[in-house]
Amino acid sequence: MRIGIIVHSHTGNTLQAAEELLEELRSRGHEPQLIPLQVPEDYKPGGGDVELTAMPDISDCEALVLGAPVHAFSLSAVMNRYLSRVDDLAGRPVAALITQHLPYAWLGGNRATRQLRKACTDKGGDFLGGAVINWSRSGRADHIKTAVQGLADRF
Numbered sequence: 524m525r526i527g528i529i530v531h532s533h534t535g536n537t538l539q540a541a542e543e544l545l546e547e548l549r550s551r552g553h554e555p556q557l558i559p560l561q562v563p564e565d566y567k568p569g570g571g572d573v574e575l576t577a578m579p580d581i582s583d584c585e586a587l588v589l590g591a592p593v594h595a596f597s598l599s600a601v602m603n604r605y606l607s608r609v610d611d612l613a614g615r616p617v618a619a620l621i622t623q624h625l626p627y628a629w630l631g632g633n634r635a636t637r638q639l640r641k642a643c644t645d646k647g648g649d650f651l652g653g654a655v656i657n658w659s660r661s662g663r664a665d666h667i668k669t670a671v672q673g674l675a676d677r678f
Contacts, residue, residue, distance in 0.1 A: 524553045524678055527584035530620070531560040531591045531601040533568055536658050537622045540667055541590045544620060547675045556584070560601055568594045573604055581609070586678055587648075589639055590620035596631035598638040606639070612648030618677050619653025620670070628655040651677040 526548055532538035541557055548555040561576040581587065591602035598621075619639045623632045632655030640650045654670035656663075 524585050526555045526586045527581050528557045528588045537590050537592050544671045547671045573600050586616040588618045593623035593631035593635045598635040606642040612646040615648050616651050617643045617648040618651045621655045624658050626657050626660045
């Protein structure tokens with residue numbers, strides 16, 4: 524299956540988790556492609572509206588994983604902007620990869636997942652669920668591995 528991993532990563536944490544997912548999906552025989560969202564160099568979280576410098580082409584993707592950090596207890600503005608501009612996800616399976624600094628998913632990760640799910644289903648996507656990686660939790664490497672395997676199992 525051709526799976527696009529569309530990711531916004533401000534600090535590199537979400538990108539690291541997305542790269543691990545890329546390798547896991549590849550090892551299972553899928554054809555994943557990592558596609559970072561591009562923003563202006565001066566972008567700062569919480570700085571208001573953000574414009575993407577390029578809109579990724581997902582026409583060849585049979586499924587998507589959308590990866591983004593939590594900012595201010597919500598889905599990042601960059602991913603929100605992407606979701607507002609993406610055309611149609613009709614029938615396409617979509618999963619969420621959410622990262623956050625705080626140690627518990629109820630401190631923004633669950634809300635970000637719900638926001639992403641609503642945006643995807645409003646555009647006709649088939650939301651498969653997601654994973655929240657809490658970056659400041661002890662045992663982070665195991666947490667990432669479990670999240671990556673759980674996401675890969677959905678495809």
